Amino acid sequence: MMARAAWGLSSFLLQQGGGDTWLNWIIMLLFLGVMNYYAGKLQVQVWMNDIMRALGQLERYTSEAENSLIEEASRFGLSRQELSKRVRGFKSFFEIAPVTLDPAGAIRRLEHILDVERDRFKRFVRSIAPNADDDKLMNLTDQLAGVIMLDRVYRIVRHYFLLGKKTQNLIYIAQIQMMIPEILRIAKAYWKSADAFRKGVPVGDSVGPLVALRLLDGAQTREIAEDVIYGEVDVGGRRVLVVKSKGPGGRLGKPGEAIGRLVDMFGGRIRAIIMVDAAAKLEGEETGEVAEGVGAAIGDPGPEKWKIEEVAARAGIDLISFAVKMSPLEALTPMTREVDSAADEVISRIRERIESDYRPGDVVIVAGIGNTVGVGNEIPRGGRGDSDVGVRREGAAS
Amino acid sequence: MSGSGEREQRREVSVGHLALLMALVIGLAAFSILLIWLSVLDIRAGRDAMNAFFQFIMGLAGLALAGKSLADMTRMRLSSGEKPVEVVSVIQCVDCGHSAERNFSDGEYVGMLTGERCPECGGPVYVARIYVKGGGEERRQRRILGLPAAA
Numbered sequence: 001m002m003a004r005a006a007w008g009l010s011s012f013l014l015q016q017g018g019g020d021t022w023l024n025w026i027i028m029l030l031f032l033g034v035m036n037y038y039a040g041k042l043q044v045q046v047w048m049n050d051i052m053r054a055l056g057q058l059e060r061y062t063s064e065a066e067n068s069l070i071e072e073a074s075r076f077g078l079s080r081q082e083l084s085k086r087v088r089g090f091k092s093f094f095e096i097a098p099v100t101l102d103p104a105g106a107i108r109r110l111e112h113i114l115d116v117e118r119d120r121f122k123r124f125v126r127s128i129a130p131n132a133d134d135d136k137l138m139n140l141t142d143q144l145a146g147v148i149m150l151d152r153v154y155r156i157v158r159h160y161f162l163l164g165k166k167t168q169n170l171i172y173i174a175q176i177q178m179m180i181p182e183i184l185r186i187a188k189a190y191w192k193s194a195d196a197f198r199k200g201v202p203v204g205d206s207v208g209p210l211v212a213l214r215l216l217d218g219a220q221t222r223e224i225a226e227d228v229i230y231g232e233v234d235v236g237g238r239r240v241l242v243v244k245s246k247g248p249g250g251r252l253g254k255p256g257e258a259i260g261r262l263v264d265m266f267g268g269r270i271r272a273i274i275m276v277d278a279a280a281k282l283e284g285e286e287t288g289e290v291a292e293g294v295g296a297a298i299g300d301p302g303p304e305k306w307k308i309e310e311v312a313a314r315a316g317i318d319l320i321s322f323a324v325k326m327s328p329l330e331a332l333t334p335m336t337r338e339v340d341s342a343a344d345e346v347i348s349r350i351r352e353r354i355e356s357d358y359r360p361g362d363v364v365i366v367a368g369i370g371n372t373v374g375v376g377n378e379i380p381r382g383g384r385g386d387s388d389v390g391v392r393r394e395g396a397a398s
Numbered sequence: 399m400s401g402s403g404e405r406e407q408r409r410e411v412s413v414g415h416l417a418l419l420m421a422l423v424i425g426l427a428a429f430s431i432l433l434i435w436l437s438v439l440d441i442r443a444g445r446d447a448m449n450a451f452f453q454f455i456m457g458l459a460g461l462a463l464a465g466k467s468l469a470d471m472t473r474m475r476l477s478s479g480e481k482p483v484e485v486v487s488v489i490q491c492v493d494c495g496h497s498a499e500r501n502f503s504d505g506e507y508v509g510m511l512t513g514e515r516c517p518e519c520g521g522p523v524y525v526a527r528i529y530v531k532g533g534g535e536e537r538r539q540r541r542i543l544g545l546p547a548a549a
Contacts, residue, residue: 199485200505200506201485201502201528202507202508202528213509247507247509248507248508248509334528335528335529335530336529336530339529340527340529374507374508374528375507375508377509378509379509379524380492380509380511380522380524381492
């Protein structure tokens with residue numbers, strides 16, 4: 001019965017479409033005219049549906065990251081209701097970049113704003129988790145930063161979606177729709193980072209501090225700048241000063257300030273600054289691929305990078321960088337095995353570089369840049385480490 | 399962990415969305431087969447060969463589109479199907495270097511003395527590595543590029 005009906009309908013349609021009567025021509029022209037008018041509107045509707053779906057996803061990411069923060073912070077003093085109220089009030093936190101119309105002193109002003117922001121974050125997190133230790137506070141601070149970022153992305157996408165809907169402006173809608181895959185990729189990275197920081201697991205971005213920790217191989221360390229430690233090891237008769245942020249809480253510290261102080265302490269004896277950091281890979285590149293280059297490998301907003309470039313240029317010090325390639329998602333989520341293995345390769349290459357390019361007695365700084373969540377400050381004495389880099393442990397220079 | 403790594407790049411869809419897509423693909427395939435059948439009947443009966451030829455071509459194109467859509471659907475993943483990732487800690491003896499891999503415990507960090515004892519020599523044990531097992535995204539990219547799987 002159904003087959004016969006389908007046959008009849010198909011035959012009718014084909015006969016109508018296949019004929020060359022004036023009626024068919026009119027129907028065809030009418031169809032083209034209607035489609036010409038409605039095709040654009042249909043396309044906009046399809047794009048709007050895509051954006052709406054993405055908005056739903058972003059809202060879910062934001063609320064889940066927020067709930068994760070509240071759940072974790074509730075273990076340290078305040079009730080969930082109180083935490084929910086406070087976090088909701090702080091979520092829309094913003095920072096205003098300094099004016100660059102007059103560029104003189106812009107870096108100093110930016111650094112001040114970043115210091116104030118960091119301080120404000122610390123105070124807020126301390127207020128919502130009064131019983132947490134310093135490392136836990138730093139992990140909660142990173143979780144909070146993720147929530148703020150997700151909320152900001154959600155609000156911006158929602159803004160353009162509603163604006164496009166209100167004005168029926170195709171350009172607004174098309175732009176946001178085309179950016180959605182990348183926006184969702186970044187949002188997903190922040191969403192997943194909440195779990196990593198909650199548990200204190202090393203993330204991909206921790207590869208710099210991990211290299212520093214393994215290179216230190218049990219050497220004593222001490223604090224040289226805010227949230228930054230350093231220790232000294234011997235590599236083939238060269239003195240190597242290893243710098244990393246203070247772990248195992250999620251800190252970035254001020255490596256630029258630390259390097260500046262070490263250069264001041266050791267005068268003109270420092271021959272090179274070798275930096276190690278995670279870098280965004282291009283699609284098709286392998287995670288954990290190690291690349292070498294020159295310049296300051298550090299992804300800060302500006303002040304720390306500027307300090308390192310300034311001190312290297314002033315003292316005529318080689319500025320060498322090693323980058324470990326990974327995607328933005330891998331940089332913010334628990335470290336993969338490939339990245340962990342890349343840390344060993346970086347250590348071997350640093351050692352080769354130091355022994356081939358510098359003479360015994362030279363002083364070289366190695367700075368492991370990145371978030372040090374889940375990475376401690378010292379490997380226990382006697383620890384051999386899987387990465388046998390052949391370094392001799394030394395006490396920290398005074 | 400709720401899931402991690404780039405292996406979750408596949409498009410997420412709801413069950414309803416997937417069912418609708420499946421119905422459309424089945425409908426398109428059925429209509430395409432009908433067109434091909436009609437065209438064969440027309441050719442056998444010796445009616446309007448040009449029309450039958452176009453029907454045949456349209457039927458083939460419809461089948462190809464249905465096949466491509468079906469292949470795309472196999473790459474989709476249901477929203478609820480996220481695979482949890484496995485975070486592991488490699489613990490190592492401070493004295494003899496003996497190492498073993500086990501599940502990560504909350505609060506552990508690289509360089510931490512765990513308080514456990516080495517099964518080989520009884521020495522103290524520390525966390526030497528923490529990482530997730532994965533690499534699915536790279537395998538997918540190598541497949542797209544037609545490269546052999548990495549060792």
